Amino acid sequence: MTSFNTIIIQNIVESLNVGLMVISHEGKIIFLNKAAGAILDLDCEQHLGFGWGELFITDEKSNAQFNQVILDVISQQKVGLKHIASYTLKDSTCPKKLSITSSYLTEDDATLGMVFLFEDITEIFNAEEREKKILSRNAALQKERIEGLDSLSQAVAHQVLNPVTVIGGMANIISRKLPEGDPLIHDVQVISEEALKLEGLVAAVHSYCDIPKPIPVVVSAKALFEEANKSANEILDRIGECIEMKLDCTVDKITVGKKLFHTAIVELLLNASNFTMEKITDVSVKVSRSENIITIKIADHGMGIEKHLLPHVLDPFFSTKAKGVGMGLSRVKKIVFEHQGTLQIESPGSGKGTTVTIELPCPDLSCCSKKNSD
Known part of the structure; x- marks a missing residue:
């Protein structure tokens, strides 16, 4: 039985x-x-x-x-x-x-x-393969779009630069030839100033388009952010301001194009300072790893971003500053993209600070696996 x-x-x-x-x-x-x-x-x-x-x-x-x-x-x-x-x-x-x-x-x-x-697992496998193809296609389209915009921007900048330079130069010549006290002097000076603004815009476009492909090297994550903070403070010292960075870094090494990524972090720190009313800007930076993703969070306690403006802050030429060109965050986004990463900006609203989140793939999967098993 x-x-x-x-x-x-x-x-x-x-x-x-x-x-x-x-x-x-x-x-x-x-x-x-x-x-x-x-x-x-x-x-x-x-x-x-x-x-x-x-x-x-x-x-x-x-x-x-x-x-x-x-x-x-x-x-x-x-x-x-x-x-x-x-x-x-x-x-x-x-x-x-x-x-x-x-x-x-x-x-x-x-x-x-x-x-x-x-x-x-046929259905699961097929679904994952479809998702991979979609993501791969989207990445290819995004890359194609960026390359197309770069080519267009370069061409437009080149075509604008020459006439702008001529306009500015001619305005200065006319201003010097006008007799002292002539009411036209003010108008000519306005032309000259606006020409300078256009030259600055063209220079910003060139800077954006000329961002090179990163040459990845293994660097100390802590040293990278401390050096970026030092560079940002050297710039801010000229206007009597500074950044006090609180760094929480649990990642020993990071693989990035060192000079390029340093530039992006400096830009983000300066941006935090620009939108903080105090002379001293408190910035929290947290660097962590989860599975095969390295996450960088840069948070300030400044003016924040209004909800209706948040979707546009990464767009080229978007700026809420009177004298801003609006290419800083666009450059950062492109640098992160060149590292196969993602960039996200969050803010609870006006006066509540801003958090920038960067996610980068960890190229050493065996290192990540070991880290997770420890």
Whole structure:
């Protein structure tokens, strides 16, 4: 009479959505649950006792990847191996994607058989592949758009620079030739000042378009941000201001184009100072790693950004400053993009500060894996 415990185990095994197959040490199939039969297109009763090679190795090409997994398990004799393999049913041209987990049945150090768990992940795998293609296409479109804008901006800047230079130069010549006290002097000076503004705009466009591709090097993350803070304070010292940076860095090394990324951090620190009323700007910088992503958060307690302006702050030429060109944050965004990263700016509203979040892929996945396992 079958024991109650055996009945419970049999019912649990049969109700699993995951396929379970047990192969004896002689290579014969000694157990199949219903899910395994459905996934592998086998008859649970008919195929018991068959050698697995007899069922699956019908020729050199059919389900070669699947068969190699079983061979690897036999040869390596390791517990808990997990593989992804293709498996094609008879009379089908579309392969499934199976997640296969393997283990061994042992007793007193003797191997009794091998256990395989099969999970059909075809839909999940296909969805992930579609998402990868969409993301890849979006990245390609974004890159194409940026390159197109760069070419257009360079061409426009070149065409604008020459006439602007001539206008400014002629305005200065006319101003010097006019007699003292002539009412036209003021008007000519306005022309000259506006020409200078246009020259500054053209220079900003050139600076944006000329951002080079980063040459990644491994640098100390802490030193990178401390040096950027020092550079920002050297600039602010001329107007009697400074930044006090509170750095919380749990990442030892970071791989970036050092000079380029230094420029981006300096720009963000100066931007925080520009929108803080006090002479001393408190800025919090947190650098952390999660899985294979390095996250940089730069937060200030300044004027903040109004909700209706927030979607536009990264747009080229957008500025709320009277004398601003509006290319600073655009340059930062492009530098981050060149590092395959993302940039996000958040603010609860006017007077409530701003947080800039940069996410960069960690190129050393083994390092990240080790960090997570520590």
